[in-house]
Amino acid sequence: MIIENLHLKNFTVFEDIEVEFSKGINVFIGENGSGKTHLMKFLYAYANKISLKAVFDVENHEAFRRNNSQTEYSVNSKPLKACDLENDFYVEDAEKKAVFIPPRDRLTLSRNILKLAGDYAKDKNKIPFDIISVEICKKALNEIPCGAEENEIAKSLSNIMGGKVIFESDRFWIDKDGIKVEYAAEAEGLKRIGLLWRLLMNESIVHGSILFWDEPEANINPKLVPYLVDVFLALSRQNVQVFIATHDYETANYITPKMKQDDDVLFHSFYQDDDSGAKHESAKKYMDLENNPIEDAGRELFDFIVNSRRG
Numbered sequence: 001m002i003i004e005n006l007h008l009k010n011f012t013v014f015e016d017i018e019v020e021f022s023k024g025i026n027v028f029i030g031e032n033g034s035g036k037t038h039l040m041k042f043l044y045a046y047a048n049k050i051s052l053k054a055v056f057d058v059e060n061h062e063a064f065r066r067n068n069s070q071t072e073y074s075v076n077s078k079p080l081k082a083c084d085l086e087n088d089f090y091v092e093d094a095e096k097k098a099v100f101i102p103p104r105d106r107l108t109l110s111r112n113i114l115k116l117a118g119d120y121a122k123d124k125n126k127i128p129f130d131i132i133s134v135e136i137c138k139k140a141l142n143e144i145p146c147g148a149e150e151n152e153i154a155k156s157l158s159n160i161m162g163g164k165v166i167f168e169s170d171r172f173w174i175d176k177d178g179i180k181v182e183y184a185a186e187a188e189g190l191k192r193i194g195l196l197w198r199l200l201m202n203e204s205i206v207h208g209s210i211l212f213w214d215e216p217e218a219n220i221n222p223k224l225v226p227y228l229v230d231v232f233l234a235l236s237r238q239n240v241q242v243f244i245a246t247h248d249y250e251t252a253n254y255i256t257p258k259m260k261q262d263d264d265v266l267f268h269s270f271y272q273d274d275d276s277g278a279k280h281e282s283a284k285k286y287m288d289l290e291n292n293p294i295e296d297a298g299r300e301l302f303d304f305i306v307n308s309r310r311g
Helices: 036-048 052-056 107-119 131-141 152-161 188-201 222-237 249-258 293-310
Strands: 005-011 014-020 025-030 072-075 078-080 098-101 164-168 171-176 179-182 210-214 241-245 265-273 277-283
Touching: 005 036, 014 277, 025 036, 025 222, 025 249, 025 293, 036 052, 036 072, 036 098, 036 131, 036 210, 036 241, 052 131, 098 131, 098 188, 107 131, 107 171, 107 188, 131 164, 131 188, 152 188, 152 222, 164 188, 188 222, 222 241, 222 249, 249 265, 249 293
Parallel strands: 025 241, 025 265, 098 210, 210 241
Antiparallel strands: 005 014, 005 072, 072 078, 164 171, 171 179, 265 277
């Protein structure tokens, strides 16, 4: 499955926006509140047949629309009816083609998240956690097939975290050559790398999957960023469509010089227009974006350092 384009009208911060996507890697940048995560959640809901109410974790989805105006949705140039995405509950048996990794670790809390979600299973309108948290825990719990071997991507992730993620005694651990470290005690950045390893090994991410990762740089040592970029590019070369939202200078900048000629990458910048709400621009190279808050912040920091030294 490939998401080629999206048209949203009167939805959250978006008055009217159309975006064309790369079949490989899509990098979302923009200031807080510019709509990056909203777009990824919307696309995740569409790909996995999950209601917007569950994904956005709002009691009254109608109030979540922009100015309570008429909302329109279109994905891959196909108009969607409101009932397609606004059911009271998500489709349990739908084929889940997409994976969404949130900014914060969820596996440490997986027992509580899934227990509370199960307690409310009879009331689909009231799930105590956003469904993205529930879904990522379920995917991580999927067993690794017997005899499964690490591919090159999984090996690189295993080398970074120094082990493998296992599920034992009702909790997750990182097994480091026989020494088991409980997930809760591991560094936050390594937890997220471990989660991606687990999703690759248990085949939650395969050819034709879609990976959404919100702020992959969160709690990651900057030295590891180029290796993480290598992973994104390698996944895209295996026909996994990748969407990442980032505020990080290194993450955004490493992609272009690491690209090969056939790599398909688009950078999307989202920004606010005082007259017409959220806008966007797209470019094949990061430095070709005209509205670039990451670069703006970098220049401001440089000017501040220079001026402080002069003073």
